[in-house]
Amino acid sequence: MALExxxxxxxxxxxxxxxxxxxxHQVGTYIPHFxxxxxxxxxxNCRMCLVEVEKAPKPLPACATPVTDGMKVFTHSDxxxxxxxxxxxxxxxxxxxxCPICDQGGECQLQDLxxxxxxxxxxxxxxxxxxxxxxxxxxxxxxEMARCIHCTRCVRFTEEIGGFQEIGMAHRGEFSEILPFLGxxxxxxxxxxxxxxxxxxxxxSKPFRYSARTWELSRRKSVSPHDGLGSNMVLQVKHNRVYRxxxxxxxxxxxxWLADRxxxxxxxxxxxxxxxxxxxxxxxxxxxxxxxxxxDYVSHGLKDIIARDGADRVAxxxxxxxxxxxxxxxxxLARALGVKNTDYRTRRADFRADAxxxxxxxxxxxxxxxxxxxxxxxxxxTLRKEQPLxxxxxxxxxKKGTQLNLLALADDDLRTDTHAKLVVAPAALVNALAQVVAxxxxxxxxxxxxxxxxxxxxxxxxxxxxxxxxxxxxAIVLGNLAQHHPAFSELLLLAQELSRLTGARFGxxxxxxxxxxxxxxxxxxxxxxxxxxxxxxxxxxxxxLNTEPDFDAHNPQLAKATLGQAKMVAALTAFRSPELLxxxxxxxxxxxxxxxxxxxxxxxxxxxxxxxxxxxxGETRPAWKVLRVLGNLAQANGFDFSSVEEIRAEFxxxxxxxxxxxxxxTLKTDAAAVSTAVAAEGLQRLGEVPIYQADALCRRxxxxxxxxxxxxPILGLHPDTLREQQLQAGQxxxxxxxxxxxxLTVGEDATxxxxxxxxxxxxxxxxxxxxxxxxxxxxxxx
Amino acid sequence: MLSQESIEKIDRELAKYPADQxxxxxMGALRIAQTEKGxxxxxxxEFVANYIGISPVAAYEVATFYNMYDLSPVGKHKxxxxxxxxxxLSGGYDxxxxxxxKLGIDFGETTSDGKFTLCEGECMGACGDAxxxxxxxxxxxxxxxxxxxxxxxxxxx
Ligand code: SF4
Ligand code: FES
Ligand code: FES
Numbered sequence: 033m034a035l036e037x038x039x040x041x042x043x044x045x046x047x048x049x050x051x052x053x054x055x056x057h058q059v060g061t062y063i064p065h066f067x068x069x070x071x072x073x074x075x076x077n078c079r080m081c082l083v084e085v086e087k088a089p090k091p092l093p094a095c096a097t098p099v100t101d102g103m104k105v106f107t108h109s110d111x112x113x114x115x116x117x118x119x120x121x122x123x124x125x126x127x128x129x130x131c132p133i134c135d136q137g138g139e140c141q142l143q144d145l146x147x148x149x150x151x152x153x154x155x156x157x158x159x160x161x162x163x164x165x166x167x168x169x170x171x172x173x174x175x176e177m178a179r180c181i182h183c184t185r186c187v188r189f190t191e192e193i194g195g196f197q198e199i200g201m202a203h204r205g206e207f208s209e210i211l212p213f214l215g216x217x218x219x220x221x222x223x224x225x226x227x228x229x230x231x232x233x234x235x236x237s238k239p240f241r242y243s244a245r246t247w248e249l250s251r252r253k254s255v256s257p258h259d260g261l262g263s264n265m266v267l268q269v270k271h272n273r274v275y276r277x278x279x280x281x282x283x284x285x286x287x288x289w290l291a292d293r294x295x296x297x298x299x300x301x302x303x304x305x306x307x308x309x310x311x312x313x314x315x316x317x318x319x320x321x322x323x324x325x326x327x328d329y330v331s332h333g334l335k336d337i338i339a340r341d342g343a344d345r346v347a348x349x350x351x352x353x354x355x356x357x358x359x360x361x362x363x364x365l366a367r368a369l370g371v372k373n374t375d376y377r378t379r380r381a382d383f384r385a386d387a388x389x390x391x392x393x394x395x396x397x398x399x400x401x402x403x404x405x406x407x408x409x410x411x412x413x414t415l416r417k418e419q420p421l422x423x424x425x426x427x428x429x430x431k432k433g434t435q436l437n438l439l440a441l442a443d444d445d446l447r448t449d450t451h452a453k454l455v456v457a458p459a460a461l462v463n464a465l466a467q468v469v470a471x472x473x474x475x476x477x478x479x480x481x482x483x484x485x486x487x488x489x490x491x492x493x494x495x496x497x498x499x500x501x502x503x504x505x506x507a508i509v510l511g512n513l514a515q516h517h518p519a520f521s522e523l524l525l526l527a528q529e530l531s532r533l534t535g536a537r538f539g540x541x542x543x544x545x546x547x548x549x550x551x552x553x554x555x556x557x558x559x560x561x562x563x564x565x566x567x568x569x570x571x572x573x574x575x576x577l578n579t580e581p582d583f584d585a586h587n588p589q590l591a592k593a594t595l596g597q598a599k600m601v602a603a604l605t606a607f608r609s610p611e612l613l614x615x616x617x618x619x620x621x622x623x624x625x626x627x628x629x630x631x632x633x634x635x636x637x638x639x640x641x642x643x644x645x646x647x648x649x650g651e652t653r654p655a656w657k658v659l660r661v662l663g664n665l666a667q668a669n670g671f672d673f674s675s676v677e678e679i680r681a682e683f684x685x686x687x688x689x690x691x692x693x694x695x696x697x698t699l700k701t702d703a704a705a706v707s708t709a710v711a712a713e714g715l716q717r718l719g720e721v722p723i724y725q726a727d728a729l730c731r732r733x734x735x736x737x738x739x740x741x742x743x744x745p746i747l748g749l750h751p752d753t754l755r756e757q758q759l760q761a762g763q764x765x766x767x768x769x770x771x772x773x774x775x776l777t778v779g780e781d782a783t784x785x786x787x788x789x790x791x792x793x794x795x796x797x798x799x800x801x802x803x804x805x806x807x808x809x810x811x812x813x814x
Numbered sequence: 815m816l817s818q819e820s821i822e823k824i825d826r827e828l829a830k831y832p833a834d835q836x837x838x839x840x841m842g843a844l845r846i847a848q849t850e851k852g853x854x855x856x857x858x859x860e861f862v863a864n865y866i867g868i869s870p871v872a873a874y875e876v877a878t879f880y881n882m883y884d885l886s887p888v889g890k891h892k893x894x895x896x897x898x899x900x901x902x903l904s905g906g907y908d909x910x911x912x913x914x915x916k917l918g919i920d921f922g923e924t925t926s927d928g929k930f931t932l933c934e935g936e937c938m939g940a941c942g943d944a945x946x947x948x949x950x951x952x953x954x955x956x957x958x959x960x961x962x963x964x965x966x967x968x969x970x971x
Contacts, residue, residue, distance in 0.1 A: 191869075200871035202878040213871040214856045 052094035067183035068095035082115035120150035136233030169217030170738035195447025260542015262634030291420035300732035308650025331665035341572040343370035351578035352544035355630025368668030372560030376550035385521035391696025396539025407503030413511020452495035459712035467493035506536025542635030549633035570597040628654035719804030748781035748790030769802035900941035909945040
């Protein structure tokens with residue numbers, strides 16, 4: 033039913049259940065508010081939004097008053113203005129009046145509304161209360177809690193969006209205080225949003241605090257370079273330096289949020305680990321050189337090696353965090369040189385699906401569609417740590433009735449209800465998915481098109497199959513762990529079959545900002561080697577674009593050994609790293625995403641372009657320019673582009689408006705057989721990539737590295753496994769994979785299936801170990 | 815952390831609410847925990863929160879909101895005197911003063927032998943019986959004249 037309402041004389045109709053605030057938004061009338069936020073529940077505790085309503089005996093809070101038919105609202109009447117002034121006077125009773133020294137000054141809602149709606153002075157002469165500071169962790173500062181106006185936005189955010197109430201309001205009345213639980217910090221992977229939500233200077237950004245004033249900063253649009261969601265951001269810049277990252281609202285992508293790594297990874301941009309000059313290794317020693325010499329070195333090196341060993345012994349590896357234009361230009365260079373070996377999938381182990389793929393793998397739809405699906409099955413994903421904002425979005429979907437089903441490798445707390453889940457050891461993942469497929473086939477009374485061995489179907493598998501089959505809209509998504517799994521192709525085939533049987537669509541979470549761009553533009557050419565082959569079979573020369581072999585490889589031990597045998601390794605990188613210094617022969621300093629224009633294609637296939645926001649640091653240059661020079665030095669045609677737009681124009685035919693074409697998750701399945709046998713000996717490693725080790729930027733972001741999520745990896749074992757192995761939590765043991773051994777602290781982790789050893793990869797402590805999955809041994813007698 | 819008996823009592827509280835509204839049992843559960851432990855230490859609150867499946871800070875909010883939860887150790891007998899208006903008009907302050915004098919402590923303090931803690935309380939809904947005081951959160955004592963107080967304290971020894 034539609035209701036008629038009149039706001040300040042403007043008539044409109046709104047749907048039943050709307051509040052006066054909703055209606056006011058619809059006609060563009062601003063009603064001052066603090067506690068109201070469109071993404072949070074209604075608290076109605078600040079009273080700033082009082083308005084006059086005809087026939088109501090007193091002013092009513094617009095955020096919490098439902099519209100009734102024929103209601104007449106006055107937002108500027110004498111009564112409303114008097115109420116707003118009164119509320120403001122109360123709010124300021126205990127609030128410090130020292131805006132000039134407050135970090136929030138200039139972007140403070142309380143400051144703005146006090147100017148717009150407050151009186152000129154206060155009748156309050158008594159003492160103001162003081163509130164001790166709180167420790168919320170390395171990202172959010174709660175240093176000035178006397179500024180808090182108890183709107184509880186931060187509290188509601190952690191509970192409703194973050195899924196776990198990490199902040200609370202203790203005591204009552206005049207003694208109320210906002211705090212985390214005693215001795216705890218705020219550890220959510222999306223905690224930084226409370227800084228934006230806090231309408232005053234109580235919660236501020238710890239890394240940014242007191243480093244600049246908001247009006248000194250220029251605001252430039254950009255796109256997050258981390259996960260495949262492609263969150264929109266605003267980067268704030270002063271003196272050619274990025275000072276802060278804030279969300280740019282995009283309802284269909286990141287809504288109004290940012291994950292902490294999107295928000296705080298900028299710290300790495302200004303770190304002294306940046307490579308600012310080209311460097312060449314001579315007789316085992318690194319010397320700084322100029323661009324001409326370095327490029328000449330690379331160009332000649334490649335030319336000589338190609339002449340002597342052949343172009344098929346040259347490998348180009350790029351990180352999917354590189355821009356589309358960089359990947360396109362590098363591919364073009366590869367083709368000009370006759371190099372077929374190009375790949376970005378350095379963390380993948382299984383490439384058998386390559387032969388079956390009909391196109392580039394992607395999410396299979398939009399994120400909004402995923403969130404709207406009535407049933408979702410997530411396979412092999414840590415979800416919260418891989419896709420923090422999608423996890424938050426699905427949490428909201430679950431509240432609206434979506435059934436979230438999981439095939440997981442650990443029973444991590446996703447801070448949401450799940451409908452059904454199977455938590456299995458890595459070696460049993462294919463079997464678990466096969467159970468769901470078999471259950472769906474039974475349910476639909478159809479035969480399975482894959483030749484599957486018999487599986488015994490568990491009840492949970494049946495529940496998952498039923499959930500997907502019965503839902504009007506369903507989605508099946510393979511996460512990073514599934515993509516890194518040694519049986520990824522089986523998982524894909526099974527997902528496709530499950531999708532066929534249940535009508536749910538299937539796809540992949542994009543691990544990196546440009547996974548889909550790299551999938552479209554940087555897979556090996558026909559007959560070329562894939563990333564695993566390039567990193568297992570020594571090639572004569574390697575060109576690495578933003579790739580750090582010790583952290584980005586499925587098997588870093590093997591990758592390092594293989595690269596060590598090359599005649600030449602040329603690395604285009606924004607950072608110096610011990611491993612690159614060890615394995616490379618030449619380092620070319622290239623611009624990170626803030627110092628060059630470019631684009632990322634997110635997991636939906638949406639191309640989002642951005643401009644550089646600051647000048648390249650030192651002698652750093654955008655990679656596309658470096659590649660242009662390398663193309664010219666090789667006397668190749670078509671390397672005269674003078675902007676990223678020109679490069680983009682070269683692949684314009686692969687774009688349909690802002691969407692890239694050629695995306696197709698279907699596989700050729702003729703005679704595809706899937707073995708569901710669960711074979712594993714000894715302890716199996718579960719080697720996920722920790723959230724803040726995923727890419728070069730967050731690895732070097734100092735504040736992120738101090739969070740709970742960045743704690744040094746431990747050896748996680750189920751209590752039963754601990755007992756079997758006769759180990760105690762807290763003890764230090766040596767684990768071995770292949771040749772390498774590392775010492776790790778043992779931790780009890782009841783979320784794991786037994787027989788699994790959770791040892792994260794991509795971390796300095798574990799980078800000498802082998803594959804992310806597979807056998808791992810605990811060495812005794814040491 | 816808590817005795818089997820307390821856990822059973824908490825389970826009984828939980829059973830009063832629908833399975834998806836376990837948080838409703840937080841007040842009862844904290845009361846039971848406090849009765850066993852004497853007061854609510856941080857670890858006790860965390861244990862109760864985890865047991866009923868809410869976040870620790872949510873339980874802490876409740877524990878700090880209500881006066882009858884003690885967040886620091888109290889004496890063997892906690893005496894809470896009502897000083898709200900109706901009591902104040904009928905001898906509430908006198909009763910409080912007398913107690914302070916007799917016990918040698920102020921509001922919020924505990925006698926050195928650890929026997930008595932004195933607290934200032936809010937209306938207990940028994941204004942007609944003023945002055946009133948509450949012993950150990952559970953026993954209401956009405957018409958607490960000096961003699962009645964003497965008698966009560968002697969009983970509580
Ligand atoms: S800290 Fe900020 S967001 Fe949280 S309640 Fe106080 S004013 Fe509101
Ligand atoms: S915005 Fe309505 S009461 Fe706070
Ligand atoms: S005022 Fe003391 S009991 Fe009501």
